[in-house]
Amino acid sequence: MFGSSVDFSFKEINTISDVLSDVPNSSAHPPKRDSKKKFISMSFRLNNNSIKDLTGLMDTLSALFSEPTRLAWLDLSFNEIKHIDSVLTQLKELRLLYLHGNNIQELSEVDKLAVLPSLHTITLHGNPIVSERDYRAHLIAMLPHVKMIDFSAVTKQERELTSVWQKSKNTHKSTGYSKSD
Template identity: 35%
Template structure:
């Protein structure tokens, strides 16, 4: 059975570590908590839908933390400061290989191709994003 969507929109989240202290919106099923009774975003291995729009995320490298969510196929990040960064959409798509929807728009084969080109041009020794196929 799949996990409920996680709604952390409009919570003033800056780094994703802020999600530990935020109470998510209510989904159809309750979300799991860790032994400290906190939500640990990257430990929600079955998570498929994540809403993070309308926050204060200002560093695109925060998206890299989400690669630990192997089934994530839908994400919203619009309304965050990272939305204005050059390569925003390509960076997110290249980091999250299973993504089908981003900011309520489908991820097309053309988006995937552009993300691969963007990744090849911008990858360096310190970047840890996996190659998207």
Template identity: 35%
Template structure:
């Protein structure tokens, strides 16, 4: 946690989200704070010393986004303490690809991807480094039709406690790991070994 003044921290905890939903955005970029919506949540978040929003939540739902690429540009421009970002709503877009820029926010706890275009379960694997992630949604995507969808996500993201607004129960974590996940784990292990052997 960065050294945030108590009053600003309180405003972040209780504050409104930075709402950039329903803006017809086709790509993520640094856009002016005046573009934030205020009608859905009765206003915009308070601003900090750098004139950026004091919030831990970013809503980008109901746009036309195809990727999470350049997320850091928007977050750095719009949010006072980017590292504290904890919730992003990407629901109802056209996203099929998770860009590594999403991993620059280690305190993410909630990610909504429902109603998008993910058709490759391997995209879920990219979220593994987000150890603080607790709730994620992918229903309404093609991957949710995969027969082992839920067991795949729970195996790949053991840190989550909610998937698609449904609690992950203990017994789910006891199920056999799907073969697709075993293969990905093996590939990841080989990649790490290869990288460590190349180091001097």
């Protein structure tokens, strides 16, 4: 579906731009390249590294990929990312985003991804935010197109319950009611 992945996993990479001075992992089916030696792929794997933030992501994608904005699968799992960078919102065709095993602590970080119309799969397990109350409901509410969260399908019942939860939450805000009242 996404062609062969450009794979920089397990490379001890500290910053996104570090990939520009390295070569991707070899595979049985290496990604194709265009006449400018850029990768013809929609998949980028940076998992199991030491990346702390996404500084330089678009420049790196532009240097590596023939069509950087068409990236559909981005694997940033098992890094040291604390914040979901708004640079991801430029990837309008992003469908799968793996962020599990990082250090994302604020549930509101996910809200930035609401502008991605094609995002249907996201992983965040192994981040501190999963212990937040209403974690899944918040993701379903903020990412209406999402079909899979943490490798588990979003059910019709979950969507209905989230809708009720969201209406209840909005009612409490508008009436000034809080849980401590």
